[in-house]
Amino acid sequence: MGWLGLDDTDHLGGGCTTHTLWRLLASLPSSVQVGELRLVRLWPLAPGRTRGNAAVAVELNPTDRDALMAHLDCYWSAHLEPLSGLVESSHHSDRVQHPTDPGMVWFDQPPSSALYWRAVRQHVHADELPVADRSWGGLGRVGATAAIAWPATTVTYEAIAWRMEGQTGPRGVDGEALAEVDGMEGTFLTRDPRRGAALLAPRGPSPVLFGVRAHDEGTAADAARVLLEAAGTEAASGWRVFATNQASGDHLGEDASALVEAVEVDPVRKHAIVQTDDGPWLAYVESGDVNRLARWLRAGDRIDGRGLMDETGRRHLEALRLVQHVPRQHQRPLCGACNVRLKSMGRSQGLRCPQCKERTSDRWEEVNIPPPFDGWVEPPDGARRHLAQPLAWEGRNDGEEHQKV
Numbered sequence: 001m002g003w004l005g006l007d008d009t010d011h012l013g014g015g016c017t018t019h020t021l022w023r024l025l026a027s028l029p030s031s032v033q034v035g036e037l038r039l040v041r042l043w044p045l046a047p048g049r050t051r052g053n054a055a056v057a058v059e060l061n062p063t064d065r066d067a068l069m070a071h072l073d074c075y076w077s078a079h080l081e082p083l084s085g086l087v088e089s090s091h092h093s094d095r096v097q098h099p100t101d102p103g104m105v106w107f108d109q110p111p112s113s114a115l116y117w118r119a120v121r122q123h124v125h126a127d128e129l130p131v132a133d134r135s136w137g138g139l140g141r142v143g144a145t146a147a148i149a150w151p152a153t154t155v156t157y158e159a160i161a162w163r164m165e166g167q168t169g170p171r172g173v174d175g176e177a178l179a180e181v182d183g184m185e186g187t188f189l190t191r192d193p194r195r196g197a198a199l200l201a202p203r204g205p206s207p208v209l210f211g212v213r214a215h216d217e218g219t220a221a222d223a224a225r226v227l228l229e230a231a232g233t234e235a236a237s238g239w240r241v242f243a244t245n246q247a248s249g250d251h252l253g254e255d256a257s258a259l260v261e262a263v264e265v266d267p268v269r270k271h272a273i274v275q276t277d278d279g280p281w282l283a284y285v286e287s288g289d290v291n292r293l294a295r296w297l298r299a300g301d302r303i304d305g306r307g308l309m310d311e312t313g314r315r316h317l318e319a320l321r322l323v324q325h326v327p328r329q330h331q332r333p334l335c336g337a338c339n340v341r342l343k344s345m346g347r348s349q350g351l352r353c354p355q356c357k358e359r360t361s362d363r364w365e366e367v368n369i370p371p372p373f374d375g376w377v378e379p380p381d382g383a384r385r386h387l388a389q390p391l392a393w394e395g396r397n398d399g400e401e402h403q404k405v
């Protein structure tokens with residue numbers, strides 16, 4: 001019994017690494033029993049990785065461990081080592097290009113979960129890794145080891161199906177089956193309710209046909225069968241259910257609290273940088289309500305936020321809440337006798353009632369403009385990180401619809 005981990009075989013996100021693992025499993029001698037498959041998302045801000053930074057692992061029970069190691073040696077040299085040095089497709093061309101550096105590890109006993117907790121929240125160097133019983137390759141060993149070290153404290157499942165070899169272009173996933181899966185008790189993030197778009201089929205060049213997420217393994221498998229057996233779904237080359245840390249919230253620690261010092265908004269793209277006493281908090285326009293609330297903030301407001309800190313000390317917001325806000329606007333008071341708004345007579349000239357002409361000293365009163373949201377807000381379904389736990393799961397938004405202005 002032992003665990004095999006694999007990472008960084010490509011730059012197109014988790015989908016391809018799952019495919020690489022699936023092909024490796026297909027190559028194994030039939031005497032090797034295959035246990036749990038894992039898809040483990042790691043620190044999403046890792047340099048050179050896609051937003052979905054993912055590694056895979058599988059529990060294997062060989063009758064002959066030495067024969068399995070010999071097989072893995074051959075498989076590594078023939079199929080995985082040649083994947084080294086690939087650069088990202090033009091799909092992600094706005095990112096810095098980091099050539100692939102695949103890694104594979106074997107542990108007879110899983111390493112301490114401490115490595116997982118570091119790797120999901122920050123950068124981990126290859127020289128910090130616990131020593132594997134066998135290891136192959138380069139930097140991919142970090143994610144591969146972390147995937148095995150995952151303690152699975154919060155688990156969801158994803159059934160992933162792969163396209164036939166060489167299949168490209170738009171993916172054929174049956175619309176009625178998709179609606180059925182969307183309505184199944186226990187599935188989640190199958191469809192973006194705002195745009196009506198399916199979230200389970202990836203875009204761009206990937207061998208993944210679809211990935212359907214669920215709270216339990218059985219539901220994930222049932223949902224995959226519904227999709228695969230439907231007439232409008234293209235033929236798949238295979239499918240598997242993975243245990244995952246998706247929607248676990250494992251990447252985030254305690255909520256941060258801060259005082260707003262200034263808000264800078266990109267005039268074109270509407271991205272917001274909230275300068276705070278905790279450093280800059282970023283809310284990209286894709287973050288929807290988080291961005292809307294961020295743009296509403298003013299110096300002096302108190303806010304709570306959740307999000308990873310990048311290596312330059314900027315927090316990338318995944319949830320935001322207004323705790324207390326300064327008054328938004330001032331106006332002249334009303335005349336006590338006439339109930340008419342007083343008017344300024346000019347700089348240092350005091351105020352005068354336009355009706356009774358009574359003069360008073362120059363002053364302002366505060367206008368209470370309600371904030372656009374009450375309580376926590378999060379990005380829309382399609383824009384959240386794979387690791388992000390929906391607010392509704394935590395009971396943090398009390399299940400109420402957010403009030404919008």
Ligand SMILES: [Zn+2]
Nearest residue numbers: 335338353356
């Ligand atoms: Zn008056």
